[in-house]
Amino acid sequence: MIIIGVDTGGTFTDFVFKEGDCWAVFKVLSTPSNPAIAVMEGLSHVAGEKNKQIIHGSTVATNAILERKGAKTALITNKGFEDIIEIGRQNRSRLYDLAFRKDPHIVQSDLRFGIKGRILQTGEEHEPLNAAEAREVIQGLKDLKAESVAVCFLFSYANPSHERQIAALLESTGIPVSLSHEILAEFREFERTSTTVINAYVSPRMRNYIGDLMGQSDKGDRLSIMQSNGGSISAETAMKESARTILSGPAGGAVGAFEIGKMAGYSKLIGFDMGGTSTDVSLMDGGLSLTTEYRISGYPIKVPMIDIHTVGAGGGSIARLDEGGALKVGPESAGADPGPICYGKGDRITVTDANLFLGRLMPEHFLCGGIKLDKERLKGFFDVMAKEAGVSTLELAEGVLSVANTAMEKAIRVISVERGHDPREFTLFTFGGAGGMHGAFLARLMNIPKVFVPQNPGLLSAIGMLMADVIKDYSLTVMRNQVNAKENEEEFTGRFADLEKKGIQDLLAEGISRENLIFERYLDMRYEGQSYEIMVPFDAEYIENFHSLHEKTYGYRNQDKIVEIVNIRLRARGIPEKPQFKKAKEIDERPPEEAFLGEREVIFDQKATRTRIIDRHRLLSGNKIDGPAIVVEYSSTTVIPPFANALVDGYGNIIMEIVD
Numbered sequence: 001m002i003i004i005g006v007d008t009g010g011t012f013t014d015f016v017f018k019e020g021d022c023w024a025v026f027k028v029l030s031t032p033s034n035p036a037i038a039v040m041e042g043l044s045h046v047a048g049e050k051n052k053q054i055i056h057g058s059t060v061a062t063n064a065i066l067e068r069k070g071a072k073t074a075l076i077t078n079k080g081f082e083d084i085i086e087i088g089r090q091n092r093s094r095l096y097d098l099a100f101r102k103d104p105h106i107v108q109s110d111l112r113f114g115i116k117g118r119i120l121q122t123g124e125e126h127e128p129l130n131a132a133e134a135r136e137v138i139q140g141l142k143d144l145k146a147e148s149v150a151v152c153f154l155f156s157y158a159n160p161s162h163e164r165q166i167a168a169l170l171e172s173t174g175i176p177v178s179l180s181h182e183i184l185a186e187f188r189e190f191e192r193t194s195t196t197v198i199n200a201y202v203s204p205r206m207r208n209y210i211g212d213l214m215g216q217s218d219k220g221d222r223l224s225i226m227q228s229n230g231g232s233i234s235a236e237t238a239m240k241e242s243a244r245t246i247l248s249g250p251a252g253g254a255v256g257a258f259e260i261g262k263m264a265g266y267s268k269l270i271g272f273d274m275g276g277t278s279t280d281v282s283l284m285d286g287g288l289s290l291t292t293e294y295r296i297s298g299y300p301i302k303v304p305m306i307d308i309h310t311v312g313a314g315g316g317s318i319a320r321l322d323e324g325g326a327l328k329v330g331p332e333s334a335g336a337d338p339g340p341i342c343y344g345k346g347d348r349i350t351v352t353d354a355n356l357f358l359g360r361l362m363p364e365h366f367l368c369g370g371i372k373l374d375k376e377r378l379k380g381f382f383d384v385m386a387k388e389a390g391v392s393t394l395e396l397a398e399g400v401l402s403v404a405n406t407a408m409e410k411a412i413r414v415i416s417v418e419r420g421h422d423p424r425e426f427t428l429f430t431f432g433g434a435g436g437m438h439g440a441f442l443a444r445l446m447n448i449p450k451v452f453v454p455q456n457p458g459l460l461s462a463i464g465m466l467m468a469d470v471i472k473d474y475s476l477t478v479m480r481n482q483v484n485a486k487e488n489e490e491e492f493t494g495r496f497a498d499l500e501k502k503g504i505q506d507l508l509a510e511g512i513s514r515e516n517l518i519f520e521r522y523l524d525m526r527y528e529g530q531s532y533e534i535m536v537p538f539d540a541e542y543i544e545n546f547h548s549l550h551e552k553t554y555g556y557r558n559q560d561k562i563v564e565i566v567n568i569r570l571r572a573r574g575i576p577e578k579p580q581f582k583k584a585k586e587i588d589e590r591p592p593e594e595a596f597l598g599e600r601e602v603i604f605d606q607k608a609t610r611t612r613i614i615d616r617h618r619l620l621s622g623n624k625i626d627g628p629a630i631v632v633e634y635s636s637t638t639v640i641p642p643f644a645n646a647l648v649d650g651y652g653n654i655i656m657e658i659v660d
Contacts, residue, residue, distance in 0.1 A: 001220075002047045007057040007464035009251050011276025011316055011336045012433065014635075016462040017046045018579055025459050025635060035060060036212045039607050043217075051220035054467040055232050057249035058225060060209045061202040061242045061397065065296050068106065070201035071147035071176075075107050076166055079114035079155050085193055093298065106201050111146060113137040117181055123158035129165050138169050150200035152180035152193040157477050167340035174205055179372045183243065186301055186567055187477040189535055191302045199243035210235045216558075222511075224470075230255045230288050231471020232508050233571065246296055247305050249461050250280040254299040254306045256464025257429045258284045258603030260454050263581060264651055268426045269452065270412060272442065273461065274435040276352075277333040281411040284423060284429075288536065291382075292524075303470070303538040304473045304569070308314070309414045313407040314354040315434040317342060319400045322387055325397075329403040341381055342373045349385055353378055354400040355437055359602040360639050362613060365632040394606050405438060409445050420553045427452050431460035434630075436638035436654075443658050446644060451656035454618075458635025464469070470574035472506050473476045474499045474548060481528065482543055482563045492538065492568055496521050503572030524567035527558055533566050543571035583650040586622030594618050597632070602627060605642055616654075623648040 004017040004261045008030060015026040026046050031037040035058065042051065075085065086105055115127035115137060131561065141149060149170060153162045160181035170177045178200040184192045212445040214223060214235060225238035228247035233538060238245055257271040261284065271282040283289050289307040293300070312331020319329045329351065338345035340352040342363075354359045356375055363373035379393075385391070388395040408577060416423040420596040427450040430439030454460055481487045500519050507517055524533035525546045534553065536546045545562055551557040595618035602611040609628050616633040624647050627640040631654065640646050643660030 001053055001468060003053045003055075004043065004047065005055050005252070005465035006042065007252055007258035007459070007461040007465065008035050008039065008059050009249060009461075010059070010314070010333060011339070012458075013042055014459045014462040015042045015046050016456070016459050016466060018466065019050075023579075025456055027459070027463075027635060032063075032335065032337070036209060036216070039213060040216050045382040047532070049218060051218060053222045053224075054217075055224045055226060056213075057252045057461060057465055057470065058204050058206075058209065058245060059249060062254055062296070064202045064205045064649075065106075065198065065246070066298070069205070070106060070449050071204040072111070072145065073107050073148045073150060073197060074113065074141050074146040075193070075197060076115060076146070078118065078150045079116050079133075081154070081189070082114045083109075083377040084114040084190055085112075085197060088190055088194075088558055107150070111144060111441075113140065113227070117153070117154045117162050117616075119153060119159045119162060120153050121158065123155065125159065125161070129162045134166060134169055138173065141175060142173060146175060148200040148204050149177045149194070149465065150176055150180070151177060151199040152189065155187075156181040157185040157187065157192075171398045176200070176207070178203065184239065185474075185476050186302065187479070188302075188332070191220065192298045194300045195243055197278055198246075198296075198299055199241065200351065202246075203239065203242040205246065207239040210239055220306045226252050226465050226468060226527075227471065228294075228303070229290065229322050229473055230306050232465065232468050232469065233472070233631045239512075243301055244255060244303055245308070246294070246301060247308055250282075250308045250310070251429060252304045252464040252468065253280065254282040254284070254288055254308060254464070255468050256454075256460040257431065258288050259460055259464065260460075260581075260651070260653070261427075261429055261452060261466045262267050264452070264618040264649055264653055266427050266429075266452060270416060270423060270426045270441060272408070272412070272428055272435055274430070274433075274577055275314050275443050276410070276433060277314045277335060278311050279310075279411060280308050280310050280333075280431070281305055281408070281414045281415045282409060282428070283345050283419065284422065285426075289419070292535075296474060304475075304571075306581045307415065307419075309411045311411045313351070313404045313409050314432075315350065315355075317351050317404060319349045319351070319354070319385070319403075322383070325389065327389065327399050327403055329400055330407065342375060342376070343371065345375055347381070349378075349381055349396075349400065351400060352383075353405050354397040356435075357397045359403075359600055359611070360437055360630060360631050361405075361637055362600075362630065365597075365613075365637075366480070386506065392606075394603060398603070398606060401441070405441050405445065407440065409442055412442065412446055420555070423448050430458040433458040433636050436636050438639075440627075440639060440641050440644045440656055440658065442654075444660070449658060451658070453638050453654040453656065455652045456633070456635050457638075465580050470507060470510050470512055470576060472503055472510075472572045474502060474570045474572070475524075477567050478565060480565045480567075485543070488565060491524070492521075492565075495568055496538070496570055499570040500572070500614050503570060506575040507572055510574060516575045518573040518575065520571040520573065522571070523565050524569065524571040526566060528562040528564050535569065538568070570660045581651055584621040584652070585619045586650065588623045589622060591619055591623040593634075595623075600630070601626060602630065609642065619648045619652070619654075621648055621650045621652070625654075
């Protein structure tokens with residue numbers, strides 16, 4: 001059986017596949033109108049009719065929200081709470097914009113239904129569900145041709161009986177239903193409702209997409225989908241819990257960075273994934289950082305996700321002059337179609353065009369010549385825009401890269417400095433098709449001492465999917481405080497045991513054997529009176545660990561304040577067989593002669609500099625490279641500027657050191 005990792009991006013769809021001890025990689029242009037076309041084209045190319053085990057990172061759920069092309073979704077909730085998704089937390093995203101207007105919600109007002117019935121915080125039924133109203137609402141859903149339903153009643157995490165009654169009534173209609181106690185068994189009805197609505201909104205589209213892939217696949221094929229939390233789940237689970245796949249692709253990259261970095265001896269990493277459309281930044285300090293406070297298009301999604309910050313700056317990001325003549329780059333992207341100017345169809349300057357104009361991309365080595373880059377086509381476009389901006393063409397090209405780098409620098413600050421981390425203590429792990437061209441420049445901006453460029457950086461997200469565990473996350477609101485610590489610990493232990501039983505059942509269904517299961521216990525904790533929590537491992541020192549983590553994150557601790565335990569969390573992890581990488585012995589410091597492909601004039605700081613071109617595939621462990629140099633390979637290009645040098649480690653990774 002061939003094991004294949006598939007990552008669908010905005011510009012390229014990447015394939016990494018393993019059969020026995022043999023590895024290979026492949027890229028095709030994405031097909032945004034129907035992502036399945038590119039996926040099936042690639043699978044056919046790399047595996048033909050052989051049986052396949054596929055782990056897939058998909059953008060389908062993300063795009064459904066961003067493009068507002070999800071299912072026609074209805075909401076059923078308690079009477080009087082129909083508009084909670086509109087009211088939210090009453091936060092203004094643009095505080096001083098007096099003319100600000102919210103975009104219409106994805107659940108239209110006529111598709112929000114309230115039914116009498118009430119469960120109390122304790123889980124006790126205060127008022128039975130009104131069966132007559134429920135049947136009337138179900139008929140209304142059919143009349144309005146709702147395509148999906150989100151059900152969210154108050155305190156259903158404590159007693160889900162009312163939600164289950166609605167699900168039973170909906171069963172005969174065939175309308176897909178998302179129940180909040182199954183998606184997010186936690187308090188805060190707005191976030192729980194929003195997460196459930198998002199799941200209902202994207203699940204039908206995800207179900208159609210996965211069904212399309214499975215329908216075109218062979219019977220012996222197995223398909224798993226990457227989750228936002230860094231683990232994979234079966235295609236069947238992903239069709240029901242699609243909200244867990246919102247950051248599917250970027251999560252694969254973060255997992256790949258963490259696993260490969262750990263293998264090479266690096267535990268403190270800042271992941272920098274620069275693709276064609278956007279850049280995703282993550283931080284790893286001995287492990288992957290998780291968050292439950294993610295938003296997409298303004299909608300909160302409270303399921304656990306890898307803490308990833310995304311900016312609209314990628315290789316395809318379009319440069320333009322605003323009304324005042326200032327240079328802007330992104331977030332609009334040329335994508336795969338029409339693509340950058342140098343691809344032959346685009347007509348607006350992109351980051352990729354600027355890199356090619358400065359000589360930092362080698363047309364004959366781009367995807368091994370699979371896509372022809374037309375450098376001559378750039379000149380006219382750069383002449384026109386440079387004249388409009390009142391600068392030289394070289395100043396314009398370097399300006400485009402500088403503006404893009406500044407946007408990405410801000411993203412790194414968000415994920416590090418704003419989270420209480422000093423980036424100078426980390427190594428910048430660059431990947432994605434464009435990451436290696438910008439990594440050294442960003443490291444110098446941030447005073448980060450080293451840059452880590454893995455093998456096949458343009459396909460690392462797909463590699464990460466092959467290295468991902470099978471993960472299921474469970475949570476439950478408990479609302480306790482430290483005053484009764486002994487009783488709490490006994491209660492938590494019992495509740496964790498119940499969640500572990502469910503975890504065992506679910507992971508066995510995913511095909512994981514019992515001896516390969518690991519369970520991790522966490523508590524969401526806060527000081528009394530706070531409205532946010534910190535996730536802390538549940539062990540004997542959990543209260544002291546909370547104080548320490550709070551101080552690291554927010555700069556202070558308060559030992560006199562009562563500590564509250566809000567939620568318990570269980571992470572059930574199934575460890576599948578993972579690819580192994582062999583470490584080579586260090587050879588000579590000088591790269592072999594066949595690795596040198598010649599020299600070119602490359603622009604650095606508006607000066608043409610003779611720069612060596614090096615074939616990465618011919619580099620050996622222990623080789624050292626002084627900048628300036630351009631290292632070319634199938635999936636990416638790495639720029640080693642004059643202020644850096646590099647070493648090839650035993651796993652073939654390039655470790656750059658900033659020397660200026």
